[in-house]
Amino acid sequence: MPIRAVVYASSASEAIAGDKLGLSNGKLDQIVDDAARFNRNAGVTGVLLFDGERFLQYMEGPEDGLSVAYSRVLSASSHNGVVELQRGRVGQRRLPFWPMRWLPVEPDELGRVAHADWTRFNQRGDYQAAYATAMDLLIGVVEPYAIAV
Numbered sequence: 001m002p003i004r005a006v007v008y009a010s011s012a013s014e015a016i017a018g019d020k021l022g023l024s025n026g027k028l029d030q031i032v033d034d035a036a037r038f039n040r041n042a043g044v045t046g047v048l049l050f051d052g053e054r055f056l057q058y059m060e061g062p063e064d065g066l067s068v069a070y071s072r073v074l075s076a077s078s079h080n081g082v083v084e085l086q087r088g089r090v091g092q093r094r095l096p097f098w099p100m101r102w103l104p105v106e107p108d109e110l111g112r113v114a115h116a117d118w119t120r121f122n123q124r125g126d127y128q129a130a131y132a133t134a135m136d137l138l139i140g141v142v143e144p145y146a147i148a149v
Contacts, residue, residue, distance in 0.1 A: 005060040005094070005121055006070050006087040007134075009114045010079040017053045031078050032102045035069070039099035044069045047095055047142055048102040051110040055079055058138055059100075060093055085134070086118035094123065094135060097146045105141060113137045 011017070016028055032048060039045065042065030049056040059069055074082060105113075116134035124133055127140025 001062050003060055003090050003093055004063050004066050004088065005058065005090045006066060007056070007058045007085045007118060007121075007138075008073070008082050009054060009056045009085060009110075010082040011054055012050070012052075013078050013080060016078050027078075028102060031076070032100050035072070036098065036100040038072065039065075039069055042066070042069050044100075045093060045096050045098060046100055047098065047138075048100065049105045049110050049113065049138075049141065050102050051105050051107040053107070054110055054114075056085075056110050056114050058095065060090060060095065085114065086121060088120060090121045094121070094139065095142060095146075097142075101145070103141065103145055109141065113141065 028050065039059075039061070042061060044059055044061035044065045046057060046059035057073065059066060059073075061069070113134055116132065116137050118134040121135050122133045123135040123139065124131065125136065126132060127136040127143075129136070132140075
């Protein structure tokens, strides 16, 4: 079964952005827990980066499950200004660890990942290189958390 992926960036709603890094009111945890429950059944995995004001989310899975999960994302009131950075087929799962998890990142780190080259979800394997792709950079952000899984 082919695996597809989508990545987007958006701005957090006031209810989320007003809670820097999602640590005090638990709203972000509730949203991600709900997404994880849905994604588990849909066969979707991924990660949500949050810098206190903006999101970057990468999701992957079978086309039917991913399509429904992404439509839920597009209709969510927890964010606005969704900009799709890339969508397409990937040869294999890149982030099989979690049905969904959010990770705190610094604004400049989220910006680097968002503005890097997402073409075909290419991955060269060195997130510290000057020529690192967006997928390389995302893996670099996720890796310390994934090792603990």
